Amino acid sequence: MSLHSIKLKEFQLEPNVRFSTSSISVSQIGDSEYLSFLDTDFLRVVIFDYHNPENHRIVQMEYEGPHGVGNLSTSAHYLHNFDSIYVLIHFRGELVQLSDCGKVRRRYMLEDYKNKRNPPMPMPSTSAPILFADGKLLIASTISFLQGDYHGFPSSMSVDLTSMEVEYLSTFPELYSKAYWGSKFKYEPGIAYNPSSDDLVMSYPVDPFLQKINLNDGSEQQFFVGSEFFESIPPYKNNPNDYAKRVVGSVDQEEDNHALSTSDFRGIYFDRNRKLYFRVALIRPGFEKLSVSKVPDFSIILLNEQFEKIGERFFSSSIYDPAHIFLSSEGINLFRKDLYGKNENKITFEVFEPKNISSQ
Numbered sequence: 511m512s513l514h515s516i517k518l519k520e521f522q523l524e525p526n527v528r529f530s531t532s533s534i535s536v537s538q539i540g541d542s543e544y545l546s547f548l549d550t551d552f553l554r555v556v557i558f559d560y561h562n563p564e565n566h567r568i569v570q571m572e573y574e575g576p577h578g579v580g581n582l583s584t585s586a587h588y589l590h591n592f593d594s595i596y597v598l599i600h601f602r603g604e605l606v607q608l609s610d611c612g613k614v615r616r617r618y619m620l621e622d623y624k625n626k627r628n629p630p631m632p633m634p635s636t637s638a639p640i641l642f643a644d645g646k647l648l649i650a651s652t653i654s655f656l657q658g659d660y661h662g663f664p665s666s667m668s669v670d671l672t673s674m675e676v677e678y679l680s681t682f683p684e685l686y687s688k689a690y691w692g693s694k695f696k697y698e699p700g701i702a703y704n705p706s707s708d709d710l711v712m713s714y715p716v717d718p719f720l721q722k723i724n725l726n727d728g729s730e731q732q733f734f735v736g737s738e739f740f741e742s743i744p745p746y747k748n749n750p751n752d753y754a755k756r757v758v759g760s761v762d763q764e765e766d767n768h769a770l771s772t773s774d775f776r777g778i779y780f781d782r783n784r785k786l787y788f789r790v791a792l793i794r795p796g797f798e799k800l801s802v803s804k805v806p807d808f809s810i811i812l813l814n815e816q817f818e819k820i821g822e823r824f825f826s827s828s829i830y831d832p833a834h835i836f837l838s839s840e841g842i843n844l845f846r847k848d849l850y851g852k853n854e855n856k857i858t859f860e861v862f863e864p865k866n867i868s869s870q
Contacts (some may be wrong), residue, residue, distance in 0.1 A: 511812050511864045511865060513862040513864055513865075515861070517860075517861050518859070518860055519840075519843065519859045520857070521545065521566075522563065523856055525855075528549070528551065528552075528854075529854070530551060531549060531550065531834075532550070532584050532586065533547060533585070533635060534834055535589070536836055537588075542560075542561070544558065544589060545560045550582040550585055553571040553572070553579060554568050555597075557569065557589065569595060569608065569610060569611070571597075571608065577612070577614045579597060580602070583600055586640060588639070595607070595609075596608070598632055598649065600631075600632070602623070603620045603623055603632060604618065604620065605617070618669055618674050620669060628657060630651040630663070630678070631652050631653065631654045632650070632651045632667065633650055636833060636836060637700055637777035637835070638650035638700045638701050641702075643708075645670060645672060647668065649667050650700065652697050652699070653694070653697050656753040656756075658751040659750070660682040660686040661682075662681050663682045664679075664680070664681055665682050665699050666679045666699070679723060680723050682697075682714070683714060683717050685716065685717055687750055688750060689748050689750055690746050690748075690750050690753050692746030692747075692765045692772075693768075693769035696769060696774060697715070699712050699715070700790070702779055707815070708725045708726045710725055711778055711780065712778070713775050713789055715775050715776065716745070716775075718736045718775075735819060739773070739791065743773060746765055746769070767800060770804050771794055771799075773793050773794045774794070775790065775791050779837050781841075783839055784864060785814070785815050786864055787812075787813040790809075790811075791808060791811060792806040792808050793806055793808055794806040806827055808830075808832040810822065823862075828848065829847065829848045830845065840861045841861045841862050841863040844860050846859065846860055
């Protein structure tokens with residue numbers, strides 16, 4: 511199979527709305543789909559009717575007071591319905607439930623950063639969206655601080671929206687305890703969920719294997735899913751304890767250069783309509799090209815439900831943005847950064863549909 515472009519989707523922005531976000535997704539509410547994104551600068555969630563973009567609304571949050579959310583920074587959101595909008599406040603480890611007018615209905619403390627030495631840090635984003643299953647939110651997590659041993663360290667969690675109970679679902683794979691992989695984004699996994707099989711699927715940046723955890727019986731499997739555009743992912747240092755040589759708060763230019771010139775994997779998405787997985791691979795420029803561009807090209811790998819690779823397509827970062835990819839009923843949506851650069855009054859996504867190569 512291959513990804514075939516079928517249309518452009520345009521969403522007009524109001525004059526005072528700026529598209530700067532690390533959280534964008536499509537939610538099914540009733541018989542309709544809604545595109546929403548979190549505007550962290552102005553503390554609001556912008557919601558469009560995906561199929562009728564002229565219909566939109568803005569949910570404004572408060573900074574201070576009993577309904578205050580404070581600084582959202584790199585936070586993420588999940589639109590469950592119009593009266594249950596969840597925002598994960600990243601640096602506080604707090605999940606807030608908002609009403610349709612932006613009032614805080616409930617607060618969930620997912621992690622206690624003050625009293626735990628190195629707690630798992632919930633780290634959802636567009637590349638690792640907050641998911642919903644059986645009354646629980648599923649959230650990818652990462653490390654608070656680098657360490658030398660990741661055996662048993664959680665990489666995802668669930669939060670029961672009724673009991674507020676937090677449960678850890680997956681752990682970092684063995685290779686994270688065998689080497690030091692450098693910059694922290696190499697430790698931020700992607701997450702997908704298959705409701706028909708109750709499977710959670712984790713994609714780790716430096717691991718060619720996908721990890722599948724069945725949430726019903728806890729069984730685990732792994733599947734090799736590499737990219738045709740790079741053969742291996744070398745660690746920054748072979749000794750996992752070399753992270754301790756870093757001076758806290760300092761800039762390690764060698765480490766940064768390694769991270770930006772070493773390809774890795776990013777998001778994993780499950781299309782429940784087509785029963786397909788999509789894995790994003792970031793094809794980073796070599797070290798000698800970093801002075802020209804640090805922005806990676808990328809590919810999208812197509813997999814069936816048995817995790818068999820059935821296709822892969824390359825995308826140029828001069829046109830598309832791998833940090834703004836999401837699914838809708840029409841297909842996989844890619845942000846057209848080139849078109850936004852020409853007109854910041856609207857955001858445009860190109861929709862790709864998987865098709866058999868022989869039928870194109």
